[in-house]
Amino acid sequence: MHYWSVEWTRYMQQVNEYMQYQTQQIQQLNGKLEALEKQIAELKKNSTQPPVINNEYRFDLLKVERLEGTLNIGLNPNPGDKDSSIEELAIGQSMDIPKGAEQQAQFQGIQEQVQNYLNSDAYRTLEHIEERYRYPLDEPYRKFIVEDVKKQIDERIRYYIQNHPETAENKEQSIINDVKRDIEKTFEAFIKNLPRKDEGPGWNST
Structure with missing residues (x-):
């Protein structure tokens, strides 16, 4: 019974850590998007013909790491x-x-x-x-x-x-x-x- 309790507790801790990690990743991505929107707004404000922005989208920002053991x-x-x-x-x-x-x-x-x-x-x-x-x-x-x-x-x-x-x-x-x-x-x-x-x-x- 004690072994089962320890294993289950450890697994739930891993799930909780995984969810916290994903929340942090989403918050970081939202921050980057907000910063980009501000930059675009400034360019539109300061120039009638803003230069083309080479926005190379980084898919690794959305990479989801799987929880070990799933x-x-x-x-x-x-x-x-x-x-x-x-x-x-x-x-x-x-x-x-x-x-x-x-x-x-x-x-x-x-x-x-x-x-x-x-x-x-x-x-x-x-x-x-x-x-x-x-x-x-x-x-x-x-x-x-x-x-x-x-x-x-x-x-x-x-x-x-x-x-x-x-x-x-x-x-x-x-x-x-x-x-x-x-x-x-x-x-x-x-x-x-x-x-x-x-x-x-x-x-x-x-």
């Missing part, structure tokens, strides 16, 4: 491995954005279906896994897990579009099924490795 969705280098979860991305591997109108339309169609799944049936799937491993979660924690998956799922879809062996006729539904399967296996792997009262991290029901 889901880290990745890509399995071997799509034929049906037993893999989507936590197996090799560090540094990147996916190209689908090119062409056909691939882009396919990506958007798959993305919509997967997002619909994550907004509804994924919660029921997660609850079934909780029952299987006798590890009930509360609703905010389920949402925390699902939202973390949502942020990372597009890369998985792009990977399958580029590497899936199915013909165009069957490809879209097949990719949707594969992504759902990967999400479920990621849920399962995450819950299996949560610390338990007696067994500690890495507990397995089998």
Whole structure:
């Protein structure tokens, strides 16, 4: 019981620190935007034809660091491995954005279906896994897990579009099924490795 309490307290402290960090990042970004707006207002005030401002937007300002210990969705280098979860991305591997109108339309169609799944049936799937491993979660924690998956799922879809062996006729539904399967296996792997009262991290029901 004491071990479980310590692990849970530590995890909640990490979540709290993560939220504080994100709040600070947002405040810093707001400050930069306000300063930029003031500069533009001054230029408009002092010149009838203000010079062109080279405003190179820095996307790293919006970079969100994941809390260590939460889901880290990745890509399995071997799509034929049906037993893999989507936590197996090799560090540094990147996916190209689908090119062409056909691939882009396919990506958007798959993305919509997967997002619909994550907004509804994924919660029921997660609850079934909780029952299987006798590890009930509360609703905010389920949402925390699902939202973390949502942020990372597009890369998985792009990977399958580029590497899936199915013909165009069957490809879209097949990719949707594969992504759902990967999400479920990621849920399962995450819950299996949560610390338990007696067994500690890495507990397995089998």
